Amino acid sequence: MRNSKKVTSFRHGKVVFKWCDECATLVLGDECAICGSVGRPFSVTAPGDLRPCLQADTELLKRIFYTYFGVPDFLDGVQIFLNKIPGEDRADEIVVDGRVIGVLLFDIVSDDFRLELRIDGARALADIAKKGVVEIDMPRGHLKGKNIPGTMIKRARGTFNANDPLIVLAGDFICSGIARVPSDQAKNSERAIGIRDVGRGRLRIAGKKRCWSRFVEANISYFKTLEAKAVSDVKSYLNSKKDMPVTLSFSGGKDSLACFGILEKASKKFSMIFVNTGLEFPETTEYVRRFAEKRGFELLIADANNGFWNNVDFFGPPSKDFRWCCKVCKLGPLTALIEDRFPKGTITIEGNRTFESFARARIAFVENNPFVPNQIILNPIREWRSVDVWGYIWWKNLEYNPLYENEYERIGCYLCPACLASEWKRTKMLHPKLSSQWEKYLYAWASKMNMPEEFVKYGFWRWKVLPKKMRRLAADIKISIPTVRTDCIQMKMVKGATPCVAGGFSLEGVVMIPRKRSFAKIAEMMKTIGPVRYSDEYEIAMVKTKDGTIKVFGGGQIVVTSSTPDTTDELFELAVKALLRSQLCTECGICVKNCQRKAIKLNDGPMILEERCSHCGKCTDACVIAHYYDKLVSR
Ligand code: SF4
Ligand code: SF4
Incomplete structure (x- = not known):
């Protein structure tokens, strides 16, 4: 499936970046293009998909620093970068002046943001903070990780609440800490303050007026090199397939926007494809339409219409680990559009990046879409970091989706299960x-x-x-939630693969699924396994293969007999998949395209042309419903 050997592994540990103190900006290449400085190294948590902090996030940080430390202009005019780290919900390291000064966290229960102060934040704020500063007696032994009793507090600037971040001053030391109790209870508490980290010396945050154009200017040769490499990769691939039409997958997000910039230089002619899932933010659909119109490119829209709402009762709410909606609302309409507009195939440029997720950590430059056989995908920015994408967009002056200025880090459907609780809070407001x-x-x-x-x-x-x-x-929070979510489709094993008196093995199970289509459709789908005999009146369908026999009954009972436990299990799985496909088929058409014998027609679900079908099972392998077999069925 993968044509290119070059892959990237996902990163762990720390990642080093460089900061130019002279120009007060990040240096991405070998040196700052303004002053020639090689930059001061600093590290952030891996994978290090650093990104600039845009308007709404900057306002949010200013509000937070003001709340905790009473500093209204602490971050005014300063370049801030954010670095996503693992956490319960949103968790971003805050990089200011080439130092991680804190971590912005979203607390799901209180439905609000909080701050974890890092030592460099404490050093920068120690002198200017009007509150959140506590002076203590120097304790014996080490400070780091210690809990300080209230009796050691000498004085405090302002009041604080439990769990507030604190700057703790102990002799020459400056510490970042956390309040264990509110300030009015601190004196009598054995554990009033927790010390997180310890340092020495004040820090001064660099002066004001550090705008993003300076960041672009400092890295201009770096962006030029990035672009040249991506354009050359795309160009040489397109030259090798001159007869294939070129398309750009344009989602309305920043990564596909960067790909637009690259493709505009690499190819004279291409169409833009937008998959409208029916769950897009209105800002996104409007932005995509406006962008294509302004730039004079043909915009092809693959429309899922009401696909999500038509299917959600059967699949249940989509989840991070079961995104059936992507298959139904993206892949299905896209397949239909490509079949209609590019029956001989297309090369599509996509903005997939390895930094986005573990799932994308090994994407190659050239990939074949496993579900859409005639689509070749090129991933020219797969190794770019978020900060590369933003710098490139600013350099090329490409208009981006306004949602990015509204605390959204990634743009998707408004009800996407991958969205953070913090983003959902924002969506509720917007x-x-x-x-x-x-x-x-x-x-x-x-x-x-x-x-x-x-x-x-x-x-x-x-x-x-x-x-x-x-x-x-x-x-x-003391609530009982099942570890595995139960949806409307359930499977109960009556009997695992056990030896039969008559020889071989048998297995019995029941799949409880809301009936969407007639029993005849189940029999129809079983034709992909082997020749079917069935009675509509008694609702029984039977298939005999070289490995054994499958019987499916109208109530969802499945009985399999075979010669070994393994083949018994395999036949049972095939039967369950056929049952699921017959009832849940969304008519996406992917199996039709994947059947080389042209044995499938769609008519209220798949109809199998028996005389053509070779029971190869390729349609089942390609089917989005069968793909989620183990997620769909709760045991
Ligand atoms: S891919 Fe075609 S030939 Fe193969 S099992 Fe499916 S319908 Fe039959
Ligand atoms: S059976 Fe075919 S048309 Fe139906 S959901 Fe599966 S792949 Fe799509």
Whole structure:
């Protein structure tokens, strides 16, 4: 499937960047293009997908530093970068002046942001903070990690609440710390303050008027090199396939925008493809339309229309680990559009980046879309960091989606389960109508599934299998949430693969699935496994293959017999997949394109032309429903 051998592994540990103190900006290349400085190294947590802090986030940080330390103009005019790190929800290292001064965290339970102060933040604020500063007696022994009793507090600037970040002054030392109790209880507390880190010496944040154009200027040769490499890669591939039409996948996000800049230089002619999932932010659809029009490019829209709402009752709410919506609302319409407009195939430029997720950590420059056989995908910016993308966009003066100036770090569907609780809070403010429609649905669904309200309130619905951090959160707030979300499709094993009296093995299970289509459709789908005999009246369908026999009954019972436990399991899985496809088919058409024998037609789900079908199973392998077999079925 992968044509290029060059892959990138995901990074762990620390990543080093460089800062030019003279020009007060980040240096991405070998040296600052303004003053020639090689820059002072500093490190952030891996993978280091550093990004500039845009307007709304800057305002948010200013509000937070003002709340905790009473400094209204601390970050005025300063270049701030953010670096995403693992956390319960949004967690960003805050980089100012080439130093990590703190971590911005979103707390799901209080539904608000908080700050974890780092030592360089404490050193920068120690003299100017009007509150949040506590002076203590120098304790015996080390300071780091220590809990300080209230009796050691000499004086405090302003009041504080429990869990507020604090600057702690102890003799010559400056520490970053946290309040264990509110200031009015501190004196009598054995554990009044926790010390996080210890340092010495004040820091001065560089002067004002450090705008982003300076960042671009300092890295101009770096951006030119980045572009030249990407353009040359794309050009040489396109030259090798001159007869294939070229398309740009334009999602309305920054990465596809950078790809626009590259493709504009690499190819004279291309069309832009926008997949409208029906769940886009209005800002995104408007931005995409306006951008294509302004630039004079043809915009092809693959429209999912009401696909999401037509299917959500059957699949359940999408989750981070079960994004059926991407397959139904993106892949399906895209396949149809490509078939219609580019029947002989297309080369599509996409803005996938390895830094985005573990799943994308190994993408290659050239990939074949496994679901759309006639689409070749080029990933020219796969190794770019977010900061590279933004610098490039600013250098090329490309107009970007206004949502980025509204605290959104990535642009997707408004109800995407991958969105952070902090982003959902923002969506509720920006689009109350859209968000309340989805919340209403989620609450109704939770009540049907006997889930507590917190299941929706704290965003547990976003996982099918709860990760450790969410299990911990459930324990902290003392609610009982099943580790694996139960949806409307359930499977019960009546009997595992056990030896039969008559020889061989047999296995029995029941799949409980809301009936969307007639039993005849189940029999139809089983034709992909082998020749089917079935009775509509008694709702029984049977397939005999060289490995064994499958019987499926109208109530969802499946009985399999075969010669070995392994083949028994395999046949059972095929039967469940056929059952799921027959009932949940969204008519995306992907299996039709993947059947080389042209044995599938769509008519209220797939119809199999028996005389053509070779039972190869390729359509099942390509089917988005079968793909999620283990996620769809709760055991
Ligand atoms: S891909 Fe075509 S030939 Fe193969 S099992 Fe499916 S319908 Fe039959
Ligand atoms: S059966 Fe075919 S058309 Fe239906 S969802 Fe699966 S791949 Fe799409």
